[in-house]
Amino acid sequence: MTAFFDSNVLIYGLQDDPTRAVTANRLIAAGGWISVQVLNEVANVLRGKLRHDWSDIERALLAYHSSLAILPLTLAIHQRGLALAKRPANPSTTR
Numbered sequence: 001m002t003a004f005f006d007s008n009v010l011i012y013g014l015q016d017d018p019t020r021a022v023t024a025n026r027l028i029a030a031g032g033w034i035s036v037q038v039l040n041e042v043a044n045v046l047r048g049k050l051r052h053d054w055s056d057i058e059r060a061l062l063a064y065h066s067s068l069a070i071l072p073l074t075l076a077i078h079q080r081g082l083a084l085a086k087r088p089a090n091p092s093t094t095r
Contacts, residue, residue, distance in 0.1 A: 003032035004084075005068065007041035010034070014046070014060055028067065035071045039064065 005028065013024035039061055046052040046060065071077055 003027060003030070004081075005032050005034050005038065007038045007045065010038065010042050010060075010064060011045055011050075015050075028064075031068065033069045033071055034064065035073050035077065037073045039070070 009024050009027060012020040013028055015021055042064070043057050043061060046057045047054070052060075
């Protein structure tokens, strides 16, 4: 199964916390999907909250462009996301 990554996973991969970064980067390296909205959120957090400069942000976004499939944000994608979110949690992955 291919994963869809939310912005928090991509941001964890860029932070100094080794536990989060290693786990996030391992998951990202396995491949998956992101949306254009996720890229927008990553840029917003990196610039606003984490105070990265634009060249670092662009470098990070380009790395994600080349390693993950990017979905356009459409109504159909939104509806699929809602359907996935409404599914019962898998007890083996619930913390």
